Amino acid sequence: MTDSFPQWEILGLSVSLPILLISLIAVILIPVVLSRILASKSQDGPSSFFLLAGPRDSGKTSFLLYLQEKTLIPTQTSTTSATVKLPTGVLEQIKSEDGGSSALEDTGSRHSFHLKDTPGHPKLRSQALTAINLAPKSCIGIIYMLDSAVLSSQPRLTDTVEYLYELLLVIQKQFASLSESAATSPDPIPLLIACNKNDLFTALPSAKISNLLQIELGRMKETKRKGLLNAGAGEEDDEDLDRVLGDENSDHVTWEGLREFGVEISVQSGSIKSIAAESWKSWMSSCLDA
Amino acid sequence: MLDLFEVVTTSGVVLWSRSYTPVKTSVINSLISEVIIEERTQPGSEGKWFKKDSHTLKWTLATDFGLIFVAVYQSLLQLTWIDELLDQVKKLFVALYGDKIKASNGSKIECHFDKYFDSSVRSLEHKAGSQTAAHPSNGRPAIDIKQQSDHDEASIGSGDNDEWLAPPPMPGVSQFGNGRSRNQASDTPVSSVKQNHHLEPTSNSTPPPSSPALMAQALLQAPGRRPGGRGRRSRKSAGHSGASSAHASSGEERSPARLSAKPKRGKEMRIWGEDGSAAEAGEEQKLDYSGTGGGSTDEEHDDSMRARPEAVDQSTWGMKTRQGDFVLKDLDYEINDILKQANETDKKGPTGLASGLAAGAMGYLRNFVGGKTLTKEDMEKAISGIMTHLLEKNVAREAAAQICDSVQISLVGQKTGSFQSIESLVKVAMEDALRKILTPTTSLDLLREIEQVRSNERRPYVISIVGVNGVGKSTNLSKICFFLLQNKLKVLIAACDTFRSGAVEQLRVHARNLKELSEREGGVVDLYEKGYGKDAANIAKDAVAYAASQDFDVVLIDTAGRRHNDQRLMSSLEKFAKFANPDKILMVGEALVGSDSVQQARNFNAAFGRERKLDGFIISKCDTVGDMVGALISMVFATGIPVVFLGVGQNYTDLRTLNVKWAVGLLMS
Numbered sequence: 001m002t003d004s005f006p007q008w009e010i011l012g013l014s015v016s017l018p019i020l021l022i023s024l025i026a027v028i029l030i031p032v033v034l035s036r037i038l039a040s041k042s043q044d045g046p047s048s049f050f051l052l053a054g055p056r057d058s059g060k061t062s063f064l065l066y067l068q069e070k071t072l073i074p075t076q077t078s079t080t081s082a083t084v085k086l087p088t089g090v091l092e093q094i095k096s097e098d099g100g101s102s103a104l105e106d107t108g109s110r111h112s113f114h115l116k117d118t119p120g121h122p123k124l125r126s127q128a129l130t131a132i133n134l135a136p137k138s139c140i141g142i143i144y145m146l147d148s149a150v151l152s153s154q155p156r157l158t159d160t161v162e163y164l165y166e167l168l169l170v171i172q173k174q175f176a177s178l179s180e181s182a183a184t185s186p187d188p189i190p191l192l193i194a195c196n197k198n199d200l201f202t203a204l205p206s207a208k209i210s211n212l213l214q215i216e217l218g219r220m221k222e223t224k225r226k227g228l229l230n231a232g233a234g235e236e237d238d239e240d241l242d243r244v245l246g247d248e249n250s251d252h253v254t255w256e257g258l259r260e261f262g263v264e265i266s267v268q269s270g271s272i273k274s275i276a277a278e279s280w281k282s283w284m285s286s287c288l289d290a
Numbered sequence: 291m292l293d294l295f296e297v298v299t300t301s302g303v304v305l306w307s308r309s310y311t312p313v314k315t316s317v318i319n320s321l322i323s324e325v326i327i328e329e330r331t332q333p334g335s336e337g338k339w340f341k342k343d344s345h346t347l348k349w350t351l352a353t354d355f356g357l358i359f360v361a362v363y364q365s366l367l368q369l370t371w372i373d374e375l376l377d378q379v380k381k382l383f384v385a386l387y388g389d390k391i392k393a394s395n396g397s398k399i400e401c402h403f404d405k406y407f408d409s410s411v412r413s414l415e416h417k418a419g420s421q422t423a424a425h426p427s428n429g430r431p432a433i434d435i436k437q438q439s440d441h442d443e444a445s446i447g448s449g450d451n452d453e454w455l456a457p458p459p460m461p462g463v464s465q466f467g468n469g470r471s472r473n474q475a476s477d478t479p480v481s482s483v484k485q486n487h488h489l490e491p492t493s494n495s496t497p498p499p500s501s502p503a504l505m506a507q508a509l510l511q512a513p514g515r516r517p518g519g520r521g522r523r524s525r526k527s528a529g530h531s532g533a534s535s536a537h538a539s540s541g542e543e544r545s546p547a548r549l550s551a552k553p554k555r556g557k558e559m560r561i562w563g564e565d566g567s568a569a570e571a572g573e574e575q576k577l578d579y580s581g582t583g584g585g586s587t588d589e590e591h592d593d594s595m596r597a598r599p600e601a602v603d604q605s606t607w608g609m610k611t612r613q614g615d616f617v618l619k620d621l622d623y624e625i626n627d628i629l630k631q632a633n634e635t636d637k638k639g640p641t642g643l644a645s646g647l648a649a650g651a652m653g654y655l656r657n658f659v660g661g662k663t664l665t666k667e668d669m670e671k672a673i674s675g676i677m678t679h680l681l682e683k684n685v686a687r688e689a690a691a692q693i694c695d696s697v698q699i700s701l702v703g704q705k706t707g708s709f710q711s712i713e714s715l716v717k718v719a720m721e722d723a724l725r726k727i728l729t730p731t732t733s734l735d736l737l738r739e740i741e742q743v744r745s746n747e748r749r750p751y752v753i754s755i756v757g758v759n760g761v762g763k764s765t766n767l768s769k770i771c772f773f774l775l776q777n778k779l780k781v782l783i784a785a786c787d788t789f790r791s792g793a794v795e796q797l798r799v800h801a802r803n804l805k806e807l808s809e810r811e812g813g814v815v816d817l818y819e820k821g822y823g824k825d826a827a828n829i830a831k832d833a834v835a836y837a838a839s840q841d842f843d844v845v846l847i848d849t850a851g852r853r854h855n856d857q858r859l860m861s862s863l864e865k866f867a868k869f870a871n872p873d874k875i876l877m878v879g880e881a882l883v884g885s886d887s888v889q890q891a892r893n894f895n896a897a898f899g900r901e902r903k904l905d906g907f908i909i910s911k912c913d914t915v916g917d918m919v920g921a922l923i924s925m926v927f928a929t930g931i932p933v934v935f936l937g938v939g940q941n942y943t944d945l946r947t948l949n950v951k952w953a954v955g956l957l958m959s
Contacts, residue, residue, distance in 0.1 A: 056319075056323070061301065064397075065303060065397070065398055069398055073303065073304065073398055074307065075303055076296070076298045076302055076304060076315065076318050076358075077318075077322040077323050078301050079322060079326055079327055080300040080301050081301065082301035082302075082397060117302075119302070121323055121327050121731075122729060123328060123726045123729045124327060125729075126725060126729070154746075155732075158733050159732075159733065162733050219738065223737040223738040224735070226737055227735065227736075228773060228945055228946055228947050230948075230949035231936050231946040231952050
């Protein structure tokens with residue numbers, strides 16, 4: 001008994017130095033590492049999402065709510081973006097209608113996706129653009145919703161096309177930086193131009209809209225090239241030097257031409273009000289499958 | 291009455307709405323776009339109300355829950371209780387559904403709010419009704435108004451009336467034998483008001499007649515005892531209530547509220563007058579005197595007075611029982627409880643010492659670790675810091691203060707991220723706010739617009755340039771001209787500064803230079819001049835006609851510089867805008883200008899008449915201020931009109947479009 005005490009002491013002392021150091025390091029490091037992990041977790045958005053963009057009053061929030069609730073819910077102008085998690089069953093429900101709700105829940109538990117609704121007010125459009133800039137890889141598809149009934153008026157058309165132009169430019173930039181870093185060129189982002197409200201009398205057909213948008217984008221590209229420099233241009237090199245959309249040598253913009261600049265565009269009509277959004281849903285599920 | 295009440299999330303979902311008459315959705319949409327997003331307040335509203343198509347809208351925000359509460363009613367009506375309703379509904383809604391809303395992440399949730407809302411509306415309407423119409427033969431409007439104003443100040447559930455109403459000396463209260471019947475007659479209206487206070491449907495019980503409020507009434511009514519006293523007191527109290535109701539009621543209602551208080555007094559005096567006395571306010575004692583006279587007619591009168599208010603109360607009581615007594619009673623109690631709780635949490639703040647210390651320690655820790663829920667007080671320091679920063683960047687004080695306020699309001703209730711300080715959060719929010727201010731809402735592609743006008747309407751595109759003296763109107767006009775010439779357009783410069791000597795010659799030199807420079811490019815430029823002393827508006831009109839006949843693409847009109855507070859010179863702008871009818875009116879503002887920028891922008895924006903506004907700013911001399919580009923923010927903030935061009939040097943090529951990111955970067959550096 002009496003002998004064992006010094007042994008214990010020696011044992012304690014001999015072990016103490018390295019253990020002390022290790023434990024000290026652990027004490028210092030663990031909180032830092034933990035906080036880092038927690039912080040990064042909180043900042044990360046959903047791993048894969050659809051982005052819902054487009055000018056205001058085009059029906060973005062209605063579409064989101066329609067997918068979520070399957071009914072029409074009145075909306076007002078959004079001022080913030082909202083991300084909603086939806087089961088993939090939402091998209092397939094109508095297809096396999098007789099499958100019933102059990103099938104829906106099955107797929108819902110296995111797969112889900114996020115849909116990010118962004119405000120369309122001109123002052124808040126940066127929210128959609130930063131969403132792409134922040135997470136270009138996790139954006140599996142972009143739905144650009146527009147009101148097909150107002151495109152015959154020039155100011156609304158300009159507004160619609162200008163937003164689309166900005167959006168395409170951001171995608172193009174992200175694509176360029178992604179393909180620079182990666183060895184193989186990444187797949188283009190699918191973009192659906194959803195021509196909403198085609199139940200209205202003044203609505204244009206999707207083929208006409210597609211044509212109109214390409215012409216307008218071409219014109220916009222032309223004037224942007226001729227226009228004045230930005231105030232910040234020249235100070236910061238690459239980022240603020242606005243690139244032109246698509247091919248630099250021509251003033252024409254075509255959907256096929258844009259494919260090599262990282263975006264695959266399809267144009268489809270529909271109407272949320274008359275519950276005719278099947279083509280959009282199938283587009284979304286094809287994006288999810290890819 | 292109310293047309294529409296809606297609860298909307300910031301993500302655009304209508305959570306709950308109650309529509310009494312159909313209202314276009316565009317009404318609320320324009321409120322959200324113009325007021326909440328663009329922060330443009332309508333003149334005179336001070337951000338308290340918004341008018342659109344004969345509707346008046348009032349709203350309140352619950353920023354921490356991302357909710358907007360909007361009430362829509364006909365502008366013709368003066369509903370004084372809307373503010374109270376909004377406040378009450380907000381508290382109820384947040385208390386009932388706050389957690390759900392936070393969890394739902396901005397999507398639709400189920401709300402069964404109808405009964406709560408109806409009950410709130412009914413009680414407020416009833417209160418407003420009892421205030422304005424319930425007692426026609428009641429001679430004491432001042433007290434009712436006073437109670438109402440107490441209400442406004444202390445909202446629901448406060449019992450401050452006594453303090454307000456009880457006059458310190460009470461001589462001869464017990465001697466009001468004959469005035470007593472009248473007091474009893476008036477018991478019921480007073481008690482009904484009181485019950486609204488507590489939202490309790492127990493209107494059958496009468497409060498003890500010896501309550502201080504009643505004694506005060508009795509004192510005010512003292513017949514002949516204090517001849518001058520009464521008038522003075524009531525006048526005083528009326529003044530009081532007028533002031534306090536002006537405090538509590540808001541913006542537009544301010545003057546109507548006061549007005550409605552005063553005419554009502556007058557009206558009720560007139561009713562007294564029907565009893566045989568003059569309608570003068572000073573002669574109230576006479577009426578009371580007739581009361582003390584104690585004839586049979588007076589007793590009849592008293593009886594009628596007693597009967598009427600009771601009847602009103604009973605009817606409301608009956609209505610309630612018809613709809614289900616117990617349910618309503620429970621509901622009203624529930625509402626009352628929720629509101630009381632909300633009020634208590636509102637009032638809470640620095641409370642007990644021990645808990646205060648603990649909370650303080652936690653708060654201190656959270657300052658570093660994050661996860662702190664921000665209150666207005668927390669941000670005070672960071673906000674004032676960023677305000678000084680903005681002022682140092684030459685932002686006008688008025689604009690800086692308002693921007694800081696809106697940032698502060700938008701942050702209340704938000705949580706700081708982990709290891710995020712309040713300062714950094716405020717900074718991020720400020721960057722967002724500045725970006726939002728500077729981002730234009732319309733397309734600023736000048737070339738595109740010119741092309742459209744030329745191809746669709748076959749007329750020249752007219753741009754006119756206005757501004758204060760010496761800011762660089764002619765210089766910037768020449769820069770724009772050079773830019774247009776490079777795009778092979780045919781430009782006519784109209785010299786409409788017929789006032790300052792040398793102005794026309796200056797433009798002539800510019801035109802000659804530009805001609806030489808652009809000869810090879812293919813652009814054509816010409817000068818339209820008519821010498822000095824003539825009317826600028828007429829010259830502009832002639833120039834546009836001349837350009838149309840000669841097939842010019844663009845007409846650039848130079849105008850005389852004018853001080854923005856000189857009415858005589860500014861008034862000629864309206865005629866000018868009408869005659870020349872420019873597609874774009876651009877105002878040149880110096881980047882050097884300080885706090886005057888806000889007023890300059892506003893005055894010029896208002897100078898073109900009702901229909902016409904400015905279309906854009908050219909901020910000149912940006913190269914001279916370095917990073918102090920605050921004038922940009924001040925001018926855009928004051929008017930909501932975008933910056934089209936920046937002048938950044940002395941050469942024709944030194945014209946730039948605004949890069950919002952660049953500007954925000956400079957302002958926040």
